[in-house]
Amino acid sequence: MSSEVKVPTRVHSSPQNLVGRSVPRETARRLVSGRGRYLDDIHGGEVYHIAYYRSPFARAKFTLGDLTAAASSPGVYRIVTGAELAEVCSPWVTRLDMLPDHVSPPEYALAIDEVYWQGEPVVAVVAKTRAQAEDALDAIEIDWEDLEPVTDAKLALEPDSPLAHPALKSNLALERKLVRGDIDTAFKQAACVVEQDFSFGRQTGVTLEGRGVVARFDPRTEELVVHQSHQAPFQMQEIYAKQLSMPLSKVRVLCPDVGGAFGIKLHAYADEMAAVAIARLLAVPVKYQADRLESFVSDAHARDAQVTARLALDARGHVLGLAFEGLFSFGAVSLYPRGSVGEALQLLEMCGMAYKVPALQGRVRGAFLNKVPTGAYRAVGQPLGSAVMEQLLDKAAATLGIDRFEIRRMNYVVDADLVEDSDAKLRGLSLHQCLDAIQAEINYSQLKQRQEELRAKQVYRGIGLCTFVEQTGVGAWLYGRNGVAAASKESVRLELSASGEVLCHTSASESGQGVHTGLAQIIADTLGCPFDAICVRTGDTQSDPVGGGSWASRGLALGGEAARLAALDLRRTVLSVVAAWKSVDIDRLEIDHGVVSIKDGEVLCSLQQVARAVHYDSTVLPMSPPPSLSVERSFTPSKKPYFIANGIQAAEVEVDIETGQVKVLDFWVVEDCGTVVNPLLVDEQIRGGVVQGIGAALYENCVYDETGQMTNASLADYLVPMASEMPDIHVSHITTPEPETGLGAKGVGEAGTVGAIGAIWTAINDALSPLGVTAQTQPFTPDVILSAVLQQG
Amino acid sequence: MQVKNEADITLTINGQERSFNVPVRRNLVDFLRHDVGLTGSHVGCESGICGACNVRVDGVVVRGCLMFAVQADGCQVDTIEGITESGEAAELQQAFLERNALQCGYCTPGMLMTSLELVQSGKAASREEIREELSGNFCRCTGYHAIVDAVEHVMERAKP
Numbered sequence: 002m003s004s005e006v007k008v009p010t011r012v013h014s015s016p017q018n019l020v021g022r023s024v025p026r027e028t029a030r031r032l033v034s035g036r037g038r039y040l041d042d043i044h045g046g047e048v049y050h051i052a053y054y055r056s057p058f059a060r061a062k063f064t065l066g067d068l069t070a071a072a073s074s075p076g077v078y079r080i081v082t083g084a085e086l087a088e089v090c091s092p093w094v095t096r097l098d099m100l101p102d103h104v105s106p107p108e109y110a111l112a113i114d115e116v117y118w119q120g121e122p123v124v125a126v127v128a129k130t131r132a133q134a135e136d137a138l139d140a141i142e143i144d145w146e147d148l149e150p151v152t153d154a155k156l157a158l159e160p161d162s163p164l165a166h167p168a169l170k171s172n173l174a175l176e177r178k179l180v181r182g183d184i185d186t187a188f189k190q191a192a193c194v195v196e197q198d199f200s201f202g203r204q205t206g207v208t209l210e211g212r213g214v215v216a217r218f219d220p221r222t223e224e225l226v227v228h229q230s231h232q233a234p235f236q237m238q239e240i241y242a243k244q245l246s247m248p249l250s251k252v253r254v255l256c257p258d259v260g261g262a263f264g265i266k267l268h269a270y271a272d273e274m275a276a277v278a279i280a281r282l283l284a285v286p287v288k289y290q291a292d293r294l295e296s297f298v299s300d301a302h303a304r305d306a307q308v309t310a311r312l313a314l315d316a317r318g319h320v321l322g323l324a325f326e327g328l329f330s331f332g333a334v335s336l337y338p339r340g341s342v343g344e345a346l347q348l349l350e351m352c353g354m355a356y357k358v359p360a361l362q363g364r365v366r367g368a369f370l371n372k373v374p375t376g377a378y379r380a381v382g383q384p385l386g387s388a389v390m391e392q393l394l395d396k397a398a399a400t401l402g403i404d405r406f407e408i409r410r411m412n413y414v415v416d417a418d419l420v421e422d423s424d425a426k427l428r429g430l431s432l433h434q435c436l437d438a439i440q441a442e443i444n445y446s447q448l449k450q451r452q453e454e455l456r457a458k459q460v461y462r463g464i465g466l467c468t469f470v471e472q473t474g475v476g477a478w479l480y481g482r483n484g485v486a487a488a489s490k491e492s493v494r495l496e497l498s499a500s501g502e503v504l505c506h507t508s509a510s511e512s513g514q515g516v517h518t519g520l521a522q523i524i525a526d527t528l529g530c531p532f533d534a535i536c537v538r539t540g541d542t543q544s545d546p547v548g549g550g551s552w553a554s555r556g557l558a559l560g561g562e563a564a565r566l567a568a569l570d571l572r573r574t575v576l577s578v579v580a581a582w583k584s585v586d587i588d589r590l591e592i593d594h595g596v597v598s599i600k601d602g603e604v605l606c607s608l609q610q611v612a613r614a615v616h617y618d619s620t621v622l623p624m625s626p627p628p629s630l631s632v633e634r635s636f637t638p639s640k641k642p643y644f645i646a647n648g649i650q651a652a653e654v655e656v657d658i659e660t661g662q663v664k665v666l667d668f669w670v671v672e673d674c675g676t677v678v679n680p681l682l683v684d685e686q687i688r689g690g691v692v693q694g695i696g697a698a699l700y701e702n703c704v705y706d707e708t709g710q711m712t713n714a715s716l717a718d719y720l721v722p723m724a725s726e727m728p729d730i731h732v733s734h735i736t737t738p739e740p741e742t743g744l745g746a747k748g749v750g751e752a753g754t755v756g757a758i759g760a761i762w763t764a765i766n767d768a769l770s771p772l773g774v775t776a777q778t779q780p781f782t783p784d785v786i787l788s789a790v791l792q793q794g
Numbered sequence: 795m796q797v798k799n800e801a802d803i804t805l806t807i808n809g810q811e812r813s814f815n816v817p818v819r820r821n822l823v824d825f826l827r828h829d830v831g832l833t834g835s836h837v838g839c840e841s842g843i844c845g846a847c848n849v850r851v852d853g854v855v856v857r858g859c860l861m862f863a864v865q866a867d868g869c870q871v872d873t874i875e876g877i878t879e880s881g882e883a884a885e886l887q888q889a890f891l892e893r894n895a896l897q898c899g900y901c902t903p904g905m906l907m908t909s910l911e912l913v914q915s916g917k918a919a920s921r922e923e924i925r926e927e928l929s930g931n932f933c934r935c936t937g938y939h940a941i942v943d944a945v946e947h948v949m950e951r952a953k954p
Binding site: 035259512514721723725 | 834837841893906934
């Protein structure tokens with residue numbers, strides 16, 4: 002920035018109004034130019050590389066043998082064992098205050114004497130290069146005593162089942178019930194009862210960039226600096242300080258560009274904890290970067306549930322009651338620090354939530370198994386809840402001979418039904434508007450007519466529909482209240498610098514969603530500064546204000562509101578300075594495009610001139626002391642636990658009943674996330690979520706054999722959606738601003754995934770309906786489809 | 795027999811001829827990233843599935859993880875840094891930005907490599923054909939839709 006101060010000469014004729022506009026993400030220019038700086042790109046002197054010897058067994062005891070050959074392997078600096086690491090890193094236990102019965106076994110950075118899943122890190126090799134570290138793994142000698150693993154949730158809960166972990170009293174990790182109204186009477190009085198089993202496969206996030214850390218401990222200053230590919234730097238700062246018994250102030254966590262996260266990079270993993278502990282123990286800089294094979298057996302797994310559900314309706318199609326049971330397959334421990342319970346609890350809370358359900362009885366259970374621990378992955382449990390309800394409604398509509406749109410329309414919850422205080426969060430949904438919009442959008446009658454015509458030619462097309470409601474911008478209700486040290490607010494600190502640039506430090510991190518572009522749009526509009534004068538920084542616990550990070554669709558919903566509040570404060574400060582400086586009544590002043598003027602049009606000064614006066618020459622200001630041009634604001638929902646977004650998705654699929662192949666022909670989303678700050682970014686965010694949902698429904702599955710080995714742990718074997726299998730996805734919006742914030746934005750990061758799974762479930766089963774069969778196992782592989790077709794009577 | 799673990803290679807990287815002594819087992823993308831310092835090419839799966847490591851060798855886009863650095867001896871290797879510097883990818887890069895055809899950006903260098911090869915082939919392609927061409931590049935963030943939009947836009951403009 003040159004030292005020349007810009008002097009404004011004119012007032013812009015119209016305000017910027019950037020909020021709501023498709024502003025491209027200029028900060029991504031770096032990324033398209035190959036100048037991203039991801040974890041493995043961080044340079045800064047020599048580091049040692051870590052490779053882990055990972056357990057080949059799901060459940061075994063072990064004795065470490067001779068490690069000298071490995072230790073003397075070329076390039077090896079040290080071999081580190083679990084016992085050594087336990088000296089500096091205490092074990093951690095997931096505890097949730099509101100779920101005292103949820104007792105997780107303790108977890109160590111490296112296994113000691115026993116292992117509980119295939120892939121658990123056992124011994125660390127620290128070497129000059131990763132290749133040399135991997136070479137040395139072959140020389141490590143360990144005596145294994147293979148034990149019987151627990152691999153099936155149902156069997157795990159039998160009284161005579163072995164335990165997945167010796168610290169457990171039972172494999173039952175979770176049991177929760179939700180009861181509302183009189184369920185027995187509802188089913189007794191029902192004119193129609195439909196019922197179905199649902200199997201949701203085990204998935205993982207497959208972030209294209211694996212997890213990783215670069216950690217340095219400086220014994221001179223006793224400071225630990227950790228670069229990590231993560232979604233929640235403040236959470237990790239807290240965890241490292243606690244586990245390594247260090248003051249919080251001595252731990253700094255930085256997140257560089259993050260190559261995909263989706264909830265997978267929200268947890269504390271043993272391998273990353275071990276790497277950081279090794280940096281502390283050996284006082285040398287280390288890098289650990291998970292490769293793809295390790296990622297499959299260490300990244301959080303998700304979903305994996307068996308659900309049985311029943312719906313009771315009267316003869317006209319009104320829902321009387323919903324009953325469901327879900328059994329979830331967790332891993333060997335409850336993932337730290339947020340636990341593995343979210344998937345099950347969100348099914349319990351969200352299933353049927355979009356509808357008026359007078360009587361409800363839900364029960365979810367989770368079992369500890371000798372598999373990779375499960376945890377948060379995009380949309381957590383909500384897609385299951387939507388899929389179950391939508392599938393049951395379609396079945397009921399078919400049984401009663403009611404139109405599929407009509408049965409939804411007549412049962413949607415409306416504000417008049419929401420009389421309890423606890424229902425307040427659900428007020429103001431736009432379910433009916435979304436339904437009407439999608440019916441028009443997909444041209445339903447025409448689609449249906451074409452479907453009928455093709456059926457006559459033995460071509461089986463299906464139309465899927467999935468209404469969804471979604472928790473976004475989740476507040477302290479979820480983790481804070483449970484005693485989990487994860488910030489639930491998002492914060493923004495704005496500083497007007499002497500250059501006239503507006504520095505925005507925020508806790509609202511991102512991995513490409515475009516949150517920072519959105520924040521800059523909000524700040525530019527609210528403060529009245531040029532968009533390109535704003536510099537957004539994030540991902541550093543030393544310089545950012547405390548906040549959650551990027552999870553639970555919070556960036557714009559919470560971070561955006563914090564940015565708006567901060568910009569309002571900074572605007573007020575600037576105006577008070579100018580009012581005093583220029584002896585003008587503050588109410589007569591305005592700021593636009595970085596120019597402070599009197600409302601009649603007289604230009605007074607630029608933001609830069611204000612900053613220079615305050616920072617460098619306060620003699621011109623009749624103010625003492627000079628005001629601070631740095632303001633910080635936070636936001637978290639207080640009147641409700643989260644902001645509910647809603648919408649509906651539709652899919653058209655073709656099922657080949659000879660080969661079992663499913664082709665997704667077309668896909669539509671109508672979504673209400675309140676104020677849309679940037680449609681360009683929001684729309685592709687939704688599409689990305691949809692594709693992850695389609696992937697879940699059609700391809701993705703962590704396949705385990707009965708010995709607890711994951712048998713498809715490579716990207717060649719675990720199928721993910723690629724461009725050629727995906728359809729174009731049409732996105733449109735209904736806008737119901739969130740009333741709790743001035744911005745009015747709800748979250749949108751998970752919306753695509755919440756509804757897409759159910760849209761594929763209902764589409765496939767609509768396609769199969771002429772055969773009188775139902776497919777009920779996700780992913781809907783050709784095998785699953787053909788098995789369903791063979792059920793034909 | 796003497797086992798040779800390292801080899802001297804000379805290759806042209808982004809237009810500049812350079813010589814290196816490399817371990818014979820080092821693959822091309824690791825060599826480019828860690829020995830040459832060109833970190834724009836990424837490692838996603840190390841098994842030739844994801845395309846994050848796509849680079850151009852003698853004018854053909856290949857998987858940087860499925861080729862040893864020593865196999866590139868005497869070759870012309872172009873990376874995202876090279877096609878950015880030369881400007882040949884500029885139109886695609888601009889289209890990716892304008893259509894938000896990337897989120898985390900980790901797949902993007904490889905995706906651009908593949909897309910550029912398609913654009914430069916001069917052949918016409920429908921959206922479906924563009925999807926086929928891109929089906930060797932995994933993107934976990936976008937819905938592919940915007941990527942197809944961006945490539946389609948540039949191909950339209952490149953039409954004679």
